[in-house]
Amino acid sequence: MAVSAPEPLSTNPLRTLVHEVQAERHAEVPYPPGETRFSVARTRRFERDPVPLLLEAYRDHGPVFTLRLLWAPVVFMLGPEANHYMTVSHAQNFRWRDGSLGDLIPLLGDGLLTTDGEYHRHARRIMLPAFHRERIAEAADAMIEEALSGLGPWRAGDRVDLYAWTRHVALRVAMRALFGFDPDRAADGFDPAQEFERALAFHGYDYTLQMLRGPGTPWARLRSARTKLDRVIFAEIARRRADPGHGGGDIMSLLLEARDEDGEGLSDRQLRDQVMTLMFAGHDTTTSTVTFLFHELARGPHVRERLLAEQDRVLGGRVPTAAELTNDLEAVRRAFATLTAERGTAFYDAVVAAVSYLQGVAGHSAILLYSDGRDRSSRFTFAQSLEFAQRAGVTIYSIGADLPAFDVVARRQLCKLSEETGGRCFFVRTENLAEAYTTIERDLRHRYLLTYEPGPSSNRGFHAIEVRVSNGRRARSLAGYYP
DSSP states (O other), rough: OOOOOOOOOOOOOHHHHHHHHHHHHTTOOOOOOEESOOOHHHHHHHHOOOHHHHHHHHHEEEEEEEEETTTEEEEEEEEEHHIIIIIITGGGGGOOOTSSGGGGGHHHSOGGGGGGGHHHHHHHHHHHGGGGGHHHHHHHEEEEEEHHHHHHOOTOOOOHHHHHHHHEEEEEEHHHIIIIOOTTBBBBOOOOHHHHHHHHHGGGOHHHHOOSSSTTTTHHHHHHHHHHHHHHHHHOOOOOOOSGGOSSSSSHHHHHHOOOTOOOOOOOHHHEEEEEHHHHHHHHHHHHHHHHHHHHHHHHHHHHHHHHHHHHHHHHHHOOOHHHHOOOHHHHHHHHTTTOOOOOOOOOHHHHHHHHHHOOOSSOEEEEEEEEOOOSSSSSOOOHHHHHHHHTOOOOEEEEEEEOTTTTHHHHHHHHHHHHTOOOOEEGGGGGGGHHHHHHHHHTTTTOOOOOOOOSSSSOOOOOOOOOOOOTTTOOOOOOOOO
């Protein structure tokens, strides 16, 4: 299904200023309390070290507050509840493109971070299968090699800028995993990683310098770096389209092959925007996460000692394998045991994620869907999750645990997901889960899939098929026709 690209945003700073002033003037509701008077000093302080300023505003005004930076009132929401509100329970109330992430469009284009609505969902549906477990595990070797290479020059007593070191390693991993580029073999003296950092440096300049246009400005350097990166990326896309069998196992190759439910793939421009977005998101978030991991380990010697003891016990001085980094189900179980459930059910998204995870796994697949309430938090719709499962040929067994009898919508949807994929649904009390699991296990052990493929016939249209079963066996049909 063709989806229209979002409207381009103006990069003219004067137009942006006028738009934001008008938006404030015509706001239908008041802005949250905060520091709303114009202040150059506040803006400069935010540029240099934003965290103390944000914590002060959090202390004085609570988790939701407004700070005026230059001419624009900017609303901040801090803390886990705010994150959950924005990204899960009330995500439909927010548009990423209209916020600060829109500032990344001149470099990244229209990727997952800078789009909303159907365009975003359509791209996400196409891209999800490229990120199931087997594909991620294939990138683990590159991660291990780059980490070891980065640790090579370290010596006892050295002082290391961990943020810069982690950023360097993460960007090298991203270049290899996303594009298949060798960071040590710059073609014609061109280093893509260096150009990418050069383009990102635009956002480190003062706001006033970011508004300047013309030769020699930060904006001109960003545009120049993007042009050079685009030349390399589009040439690589063209090479792989011309010779699809020699692309390798990197993300770009997988996305070149990816298709939506109508067989439509990503255009060259869409592919470029999505891969650039993944490179930014992957190395930027990894940098922050790993840096803070080291920070917390330094603050907690007892945790650090436990980590080192586990490393010695499991590895014994050798390098870990990809399987050890991705397949330790017991470690995953222990980690999940420490989590507490929060409000918000999202089983539509769970179905889509599970189906994507199972793509590429040999054999017939089944999903056990467990829910205790109606879905109010998913980004995907019920119809989309059902279609994902049907097209993948995945069977869904649904369990509604402690689900109120009056929650008719949740019960109907769980049953529909199961019945139209050849599975079954159960509504039980938590203490009776074992009975449902036993029934599902028995069902899977004695399950056979019958298919029918018509031969040449002059009888056009649908064919009537009669299936007879005996000895107490049951037959269930899969709804829909997906060739």
